[in-house]
Amino acid sequence: MAKTSAGRYFEDFRIGDVIRHAVPRTVTAGDVALYTALYGPRFAMQSSDAFARAVGYPQAPVDDLLVFHVVFGKTVPDISLNAVANLGYAEGRFLAAVYPGDTLTATSEVIGLKENSSRRTGVVYVRSTGWRQDGEKVLEYVRWVMVNKRDEAARPHAELVPDLATLVEPAALGAACPRIDTAAWDFGLSGAPHRFGDYAVGEKIDHVDGMTVQEAEHQLATRLYQNTAKVHFNQFLQVRTRIGRRLIYGGHVISLARALSYNGLANVFHIDAINSGSHVSPLFASDTVFAWSEVLGTADLPGRDDVGALRLRLVATKDRTCEEHPLRVGHDYEPGVILDLDYWALVPR
Amino acid sequence: MAKTSAGRYFEDFRIGDVIRHAVPRTVTAGDVALYTALYGPRFAMQSSDAFARAVGYPQAPVDDLLVFHVVFGKTVPDISLNAVANLGYAEGRFLAAVYPGDTLTATSEVIGLKENSSRRTGVVYVRSTGWRQDGEKVLEYVRWVMVNKRDEAARPHAELVPDLATLVEPAALGAACPRIDTAAWDFGLSGAPHRFGDYAVGEKIDHVDGMTVQEAEHQLATRLYQNTAKVHFNQFLQVRTRIGRRLIYGGHVISLARALSYNGLANVFHIDAINSGSHVSPLFASDTVFAWSEVLGTADLPGRDDVGALRLRLVATKDRTCEEHPLRVGHDYEPGVILDLDYWALVPR
Amino acid sequence: MAKTSAGRYFEDFRIGDVIRHAVPRTVTAGDVALYTALYGPRFAMQSSDAFARAVGYPQAPVDDLLVFHVVFGKTVPDISLNAVANLGYAEGRFLAAVYPGDTLTATSEVIGLKENSSRRTGVVYVRSTGWRQDGEKVLEYVRWVMVNKRDEAARPHAELVPDLATLVEPAALGAACPRIDTAAWDFGLSGAPHRFGDYAVGEKIDHVDGMTVQEAEHQLATRLYQNTAKVHFNQFLQVRTRIGRRLIYGGHVISLARALSYNGLANVFHIDAINSGSHVSPLFASDTVFAWSEVLGTADLPGRDDVGALRLRLVATKDRTCEEHPLRVGHDYEPGVILDLDYWALVPR
Structure with missing residues (x-):
């Protein structure tokens, strides 16, 4: 027993x-502050109660x-x-x-x-x-x-x-987003002028910046989420495996890439749906994460003229910059690609 | 002057x-979030206001x-x-x-x-x-x-x-714990079915998991506690000592071991008293901490049928797993043992 | 585009x-907790709502x-x-x-x-x-x-x-500080007995303690501030520069030195103005920061008998202790000096 x-x-x-x-x-607000310290996100909606209230949320989500x-x-x-x-x-x-x-x-x-x-x-x-x-x-x-x-x-x-559906239907989007007062959306404060209509299918955006990850950072994050997977925390065990190192929680990569994507997607304020995603390759401490995005599609939300949905591919790499938008060579992912995520996100119109 | x-x-x-x-x-809630990020505790009572309220606390303590x-x-x-x-x-x-x-x-x-x-x-x-x-x-x-x-x-x-008393008397326990509504205790949410009566004196539990400690982690923790002991922070000084490294605050080990002990003591929700404790050996960054517990005693609380007290020995080791419950060889502690703590904790009946 | x-x-x-x-x-309170974990400040006013309320703030600022x-x-x-x-x-x-x-x-x-x-x-x-x-x-x-x-x-x-003015005029000080009830100031709780009148121009104070900085710590801090300067985060890029390493945000040094300065300036509760400051030399991870202060001047605040202003020079060093108050040799800064900050701060009378 x-x-x-x-x-x-x-x-x-x-x-x-x-x-x-x-x-x-x-x-709590404590978790939110740690999330900011761990990834450095700059989306105005999650960063500011005042901004969120002005456009229709009760406070910053x-x-x-x-x-x-x-x-x-x-x-x-x-x-x-x-x-x-x-x-x-x-x-x-x-x-x-x-x-x-x-x-x-x-x-x-x-x-x-x-x-x-x-x-x-x-x-x-x-x-x-x-x-x-x-x-x-x-x-x-x-x-x-x-x-x-x-x-x-x-x-x-x-x-x-x-x-499984390969795509969440646009009709299913928007549930977590109250009606947005786009007239009150301050594009100066949010950091860029780009609205829904400014993004075109096929557009690719290199998010430019890179972020090097330390062992302490991903451990703090993963414990904050009360994720108990041994491979993230136990070097005594990992050193006895083929890999020899602690593996970084895949979600840590998603959050880093999303935070980096602010530079190019500043008004893309809400991840609404995840169509598909895979962790192509593991990330280890001392690697540097870069990211780029591709606009895979756009959609109207039924009955809503306040926001539109962008279908985005978010690709993260390690120790490789993204100006050439690395993805695949034939059926394989290019060296350095670690994340391929396909999601819907909302932007003001 | x-x-x-x-x-x-x-x-x-x-x-x-x-x-x-x-x-x-x-x-504040900020300290609580940092505590979670530093150790990864999973006890439902401290993790959830909703859980705490349901059983009789005003909010998560x-x-x-x-x-x-x-x-x-x-x-x-x-x-x-x-x-x-x-x-x-x-x-x-x-x-x-x-x-x-x-x-x-x-x-x-x-x-x-x-x-x-x-x-x-x-x-x-x-x-x-x-x-x-x-x-x-x-x-x-x-x-x-x-x-x-x-x-x-x-x-x-x-x-x-x-x-000094070698043991806090059971009659002195329970002061910090309001009356618990055990009927409202959701053993699915707390993570294990074990109540007071399920633990027997002499029972030993290996808490299985290990946690490797980084220099940044224990420094963040020890500063959070405004603990100013030089040995934890000042490598310039430490490198000139016999040890040559920063010493990790002993309390950091206690918190790591307590968090690991969730796996086996999920409903042991409140540390009520510390009978004795010693830091057997120092912990350093990059060491991995493991832990095991022994039930040293059980006690009723005077006038209370909601909770019982377990007297537990909590042993932490470094770079040594605990399936063999390492403790002593003769009068000496076994190699790898770093903490020997004897405490009372409360469990629902 | x-x-x-x-x-x-x-x-x-x-x-x-x-x-x-x-x-x-x-x-939020989450940011405040992280700030404490990152630097270990101990000033009672910012640490305790109860202390702050007792002397006239609505809560801890x-x-x-x-x-x-x-x-x-x-x-x-x-x-x-x-x-x-x-x-x-x-x-x-x-x-x-x-x-x-x-x-x-x-x-x-x-x-x-x-x-x-x-x-x-x-x-x-x-x-x-x-x-x-x-x-x-x-x-x-x-x-x-x-x-x-x-x-x-x-x-x-x-x-x-x-x-630019070389000095903020004393008449301009005090705007962010409500009237302080100095009779309610508990010098036992604040940690030292020294009031405004106890500091003399020319006095130099070695703050004794040192703090070694880890890569994860300054990255957490700088992301918390949503500071996006690449040099702090991107080792992949830095390794290709002459310096070869991530540079630590200069503000991180100011906060470390200010936190260390508690040991000697325990009642200097509010930085009121910055007269001048320069980052003399960069700080890197694994360096240890020390600090000392000099009283450059004192000033009354117009119409206020509750607090006085000290003009302080705060000097930080790396891998060099400060008992000899290192600063300049001729026109150059001494080796190891990394910060030279001239500021006004308030102390109860």
């Missing part, structure tokens, strides 16, 4: 299982990615403690704004299972949901991870690869 | 002296150890600036819950003095008390430290080794 | 230009230098992204206290331009102002920076070296 949890192995998951995750977490990381962190002990790799994301939607003082909890439903041909691992698909203390959903997303088996001889209870 | 303080030396202390420590400190570190930090400039080693703790009691917005101050009474046979150092015993802005005591504990003498020829004003 | 900003070059500035800077920033760094950070993308060096400060005045919840914005007026004889750079003088959400000025200061030219052949629109 062990009191400690060793996490689930592949054969422990069953399709249809709904897992309530520990630990409820009240997000918590950064969408901080909400994502807190919800993600809760799922780790139950879903990915024995994971080999975080393979992908889909059908991510931000459903309600979160403010300091709100308490978040999370649940996950197992929606797919597929054993790998090696029989030593399998892929687990879960739909995870973040909840606010009042029962509102704040976030929903699918992720799939490669999980070790405890016993190679064990077989999955059933196998199913879920049919 | 120097305006700077060089701290007290052994011969400056007199039994019966009561020292009021500078600096009052308002604890500040982590007991954050309170301890803030009070301890105030005592350093007056007690241990010229200390050689922090030798032990006893009779520690948490007397009132602390919430964000409360302001803490501290006093210490000198209760014992004993010169060492070398005549170059002596042991100072103090009973330190943490106070809330409204005059309530929030914490009391005895610690003893080995302090340098300014002048080897100086003699102590008097010598006395105080008679 | 690039959407990213490459920053202004020397020839882009015109005398009289007024630049509104992005990004508005609400300062935000540290003056945190306000300075936030305002400074906003000016970087518009003023000093292409700067070679931050040359000096003058006419700095703190005009209103800032409390958690206040939102800060910034503007700068170009007040001087001078091309350097090399024709490759020029000096830009700006008067920057920090504003509170209600339209109050909270801070004003002049700084001058050496900025690269985009095109060596370009000529400045006009040249002018502004006539």
